[in-house]
Amino acid sequence: MIYLLEDGYVDFVVEKIRTKMEKLLEEKDKIFVILAGGKTPLPVYEKLAEQKLPWDRIHFFLSDERYVPLDSDQSNFRNINEVLFSRAKIPSSNVHYVDTSLPVEKACEKYERGIRSATDQFDLAILGMGPDGHVASIFDLETGNKDGLVTFTDPSGDPKVPRVTLTFRALNTSRYVFFLIRGKEKINRLAEILKEEPLPAYFVRGKEKTVWLVGK
Numbered sequence: 001m002i003y004l005l006e007d008g009y010v011d012f013v014v015e016k017i018r019t020k021m022e023k024l025l026e027e028k029d030k031i032f033v034i035l036a037g038g039k040t041p042l043p044v045y046e047k048l049a050e051q052k053l054p055w056d057r058i059h060f061f062l063s064d065e066r067y068v069p070l071d072s073d074q075s076n077f078r079n080i081n082e083v084l085f086s087r088a089k090i091p092s093s094n095v096h097y098v099d100t101s102l103p104v105e106k107a108c109e110k111y112e113r114g115i116r117s118a119t120d121q122f123d124l125a126i127l128g129m130g131p132d133g134h135v136a137s138i139f140d141l142e143t144g145n146k147d148g149l150v151t152f153t154d155p156s157g158d159p160k161v162p163r164v165t166l167t168f169r170a171l172n173t174s175r176y177v178f179f180l181i182r183g184k185e186k187i188n189r190l191a192e193i194l195k196e197e198p199l200p201a202y203f204v205r206g207k208e209k210t211v212w213l214v215g216k
């Protein structure tokens, strides 16, 4: 499903996420949600934090993290914490992040252990896509197809730093996938994906539904 929005992007996307979370919470006591890093979702997260949701029943995981200190302004955790986790007063035990104070392999192992002990599937993945078609920090298919749920990359992307990322295997346990994309370049990538171009984002699908929320 694709929504192409002329304006009102943030409000529309927040509403979609809120209603989906409410629906999922009618079925289950706890839900497990993946959040993308990057800039596009930040105003969405900020507005989401103002919603009346049972935050103690929602568990969050990051799709990927830049391997930088957690207080760096390049840290996805820091940026999401600022606009969502701390504002909505989400219990810290519900926030699963990559411990970048550890050596990178250990950080992956710890993140993977945390996921496995919490759940074997995600209910909702809120993802972005790069202007080159990458998703999470999967810039090439080999990385995405690694065994296990979490892996790391050489310095890649913008900022060009090593990254820790969920694999296709982990992302594709998600029941619902919402892609949040804005701008011409990303719209061109989506057009390619619809023509089955094997870009990384092409390989991520929700088990029940994949929704593209596309803005100018």
Ligand SMILES: O=C(O)[C@H](O)[C@@H](O)[C@H](O)[C@H](O)COP(=O)(O)O
Pocket (backbone or CB within 6 Å): 036, 037, 038, 039, 040, 041, 063, 064, 065, 066, 076, 127, 128, 129, 130, 131, 134, 135, 136, 137, 157, 158
């Ligand atoms: O850490 C990251 O960079 C991401 O999680 C990444 O996959 C992001 O979603 C895209 O690069 C889009 O980023 P923008 O929204 O900033 O364009």
